[in-house]
Amino acid sequence: MYQAPCGTIDILPEEQAYWRYIEQKAAEISQRYGYRRIDTPVFEDTGLFIRGVGEATDIVQKEMYTFEDRGGNKLTLRPEGTAPACRAYLEHGMQNLLQPVKMFYITSLYRYERPQAGRYREFRQFGCEAIGEIDPSLDAEVIDMAWQFFLLLGMSQLLLKINSIGCKNCRPEYTGLIKQYYTQCEPRLCPDCRSRLAKNPLRLLDCKNTSCQQIASSAPKSYEHLCPECATHFEQLQKYVRLLDLPFQVDPCLVRGLDYYTRTVFEIQPEAEGSQSTVGAGGRYDDLIEELGGKPTPGIGFAIGIERIIFNLKKQNTPIPPLPDPAVYIASLGEASREAAVKLSGDLRRRGISLVQAHGNKSLKAQLRQANTLGVRWTVVIGDEEIKTCTVQLRDMTTSRQQTIRMDKLAEILK
Numbered sequence: 377m378y379q380a381p382c383g384t385i386d387i388l389p390e391e392q393a394y395w396r397y398i399e400q401k402a403a404e405i406s407q408r409y410g411y412r413r414i415d416t417p418v419f420e421d422t423g424l425f426i427r428g429v430g431e432a433t434d435i436v437q438k439e440m441y442t443f444e445d446r447g448g449n450k451l452t453l454r455p456e457g458t459a460p461a462c463r464a465y466l467e468h469g470m471q472n473l474l475q476p477v478k479m480f481y482i483t484s485l486y487r488y489e490r491p492q493a494g495r496y497r498e499f500r501q502f503g504c505e506a507i508g509e510i511d512p513s514l515d516a517e518v519i520d521m522a523w524q525f526f527l528l529l530g531m532s533q534l535l536l537k538i539n540s541i542g543c544k545n546c547r548p549e550y551t552g553l554i555k556q557y558y559t560q561c562e563p564r565l566c567p568d569c570r571s572r573l574a575k576n577p578l579r580l581l582d583c584k585n586t587s588c589q590q591i592a593s594s595a596p597k598s599y600e601h602l603c604p605e606c607a608t609h610f611e612q613l614q615k616y617v618r619l620l621d622l623p624f625q626v627d628p629c630l631v632r633g634l635d636y637y638t639r640t641v642f643e644i645q646p647e648a649e650g651s652q653s654t655v656g657a658g659g660r661y662d663d664l665i666e667e668l669g670g671k672p673t674p675g676i677g678f679a680i681g682i683e684r685i686i687f688n689l690k691k692q693n694t695p696i697p698p699l700p701d702p703a704v705y706i707a708s709l710g711e712a713s714r715e716a717a718v719k720l721s722g723d724l725r726r727r728g729i730s731l732v733q734a735h736g737n738k739s740l741k742a743q744l745r746q747a748n749t750l751g752v753r754w755t756v757v758i759g760d761e762e763i764k765t766c767t768v769q770l771r772d773m774t775t776s777r778q779q780t781i782r783m784d785k786l787a788e789i790l791k
Contacts, residue, residue: 383489383497385683393699394686398529399482402502406480406526409517411504414479416460422450428459428664430635430771432575439487453486456634457503457678458661465507466670475508476675482682498681505677507665512609514678515660516616521620522644522656522678529657530694531646536622538642539598539630540610541578544663546603547638551577553596558640561591581629589629597628606639612669613640636661640676646688655688656680696703704731704790705747709740709759716758720768731788747773754790 380386387395406413424440429435441453453461464470470477483501489495504521506514519536526534542550555577562570566585575579583593599610617624632641641659658678665673683691687698699778704724710715721733732750738759747755757769757778768786771778781789 381497383491385496385498393696395682396504396699397696398682398685401525401528402482405521405528406504408502408524409521410478411478411506411521414461414464414481414483415483416454416457416464416488418484419451419453420463422452423457424463424668425452425455427742428462428636428668429456430576433635434579435483435634439489441486441488445669449746454483455485455487455677457481457483457501458505458634458636459486461503461505462507462661462664462668462675465505465673466665466668471508471670471673476506476514477508478504478506480504484778492534493687498634500682501679503677503679505675507675508673510609510662510674512613512640513616515613516620518658518676518678519617519642520620520622522642522658522680525680526644526685529689531688531692533647533686533692535647536642536646537627537630538592538613538670539627539633540602540606540613540639541598541637541641541659542602542606545648546577546601546606548694550596550598550601552577553601554578554580557595557676558591560623564588564591578631580596581631592629595629596624598631599626599628609639632659634655636664636667638662641669642678653684653688655684655771659716700730701751702730702732703744703753704729705750705752705755706731706733706756707740707743707747707757708734709757712763713760716763720756720758720786724787724790727791729787729790744771756786 388434425440426436435455439454444450454707461481473587480503482500484498484500485489486498488497489498495619500588504518513617519538523536541547555573558573558577559564562573564587565573566583566588569580569583569585575757580588581595583589583592600611630643632639637659639660643654645658656678658676660674660676662674664675694731706712706717706721717733724731734746738746744755746749753773755771759773762768766783767780768783769778770781770786771791
């Protein structure tokens with residue numbers, strides 16, 4: 377038997393209520409903060425991610441699904457949402473619009489990772505991007521939007537971490553300090569970190585290996601080595617976040633895993649889950665638009681993993697509103713009544729009434745049992761006598777009471 381590919385899942389009908397609930401709340405919070413939806417292609421030019429995300433990142437080195445199409449073009453299934461949004465910003469001349477341009481998306485992404493709880497090779501994210509403004513009050517607004525989204529979902533006991541990793545002016549000096557510090561600790565590093573030491577030193581701070589985390593705790597702190605502009609930006613950000621009454625911690629080991637990040641980075645985690653349970657994260661990418669061929673343009677955004685949200689909603693026993701079930705079941709007895717049921721079902725649906733029509737040659741008892749299983753409130757029964765009199769039997773499934781109704785009045789009564 378065929379099975380879903382490793383690292384992918386089927387979203388079954390009984391799970392859809394979670395997905396529709398989250399999508400609804402994502403659209404609601406986006407509208408509240410002035411964001412409009414964008415949808416980008418599922419695959420992009422491979423160079424977009426090599427240049428935008430960073431050639432030395434784990435995503436580009438190990439995780440991208442890349443292929444060559446029949447025209448010889450090298451394409452990649454999108455592994456993240458920010459670079460495509462920035463490409464669209466440039467391609468469609470959004471720099472000529474009122475800045476910042478605010479966009480959100482709910483999309484599927486693809487990375488070849490080792491599948492584990494809450495981590496898949498095909499996964500979905502709710503993300504937002506605000507492009508064209510450097511003011512740290514926008515950083516605070518984006519962080520607040522992510523935080524309020526979780527509250528809107530009914531999630532609680534969250535932890536907000538923030539940090540500043542500087543800019544292209546001050547970060548090289550800090551990166552040198554990190555490399556110098558870790559070189560002394562190289563024998564105690566895990567194999568991945570020994571590779572990062574040469575290719576991407578900042579990612580050393582982000583390692584989840586226990587021994588490497590102990591080393592990171594004593595490493596030089598990025599916020600102590602910021603240039604004056606970045607230091608002022610970080611101080612103002614903290615002031616604005618306090619004004620929004622958001623509880624936060626400054627985490628010097630927070631760096632994020634993509635090369636395009638500058639200055640502000642942040643993560644939101646459930647308190648009980650620990651450092652590997654991040655449900656939402658983001659930061660600034662003030663050099664990304666320029667790296668993709670545009671003029672220097674600041675930007676900030678976040679991404680929130682929908683599968684991880686669902687995992688935490690279930691763990692917290694958060695009540696989710698169910699999707700609406702059909703309200704009516706149409707039962708029929710014999711071929712002539714089935715023809716009448718087909719016509720009646722079409723008429724009722726055109727009047728906006730959701731229903732399920734019985735099919736096949738089930739007995740009335742079996743049809744009523746099916747109606748009970750579906751949880752409908754009303755069952756309409758049509759037999760030979762009803763066809764003669766142009767009536768139906770309307771049965772209240774909660775009380776088992778039944779009454780005779782004229783067929784031409786049924787829609788009005790049901791509505």
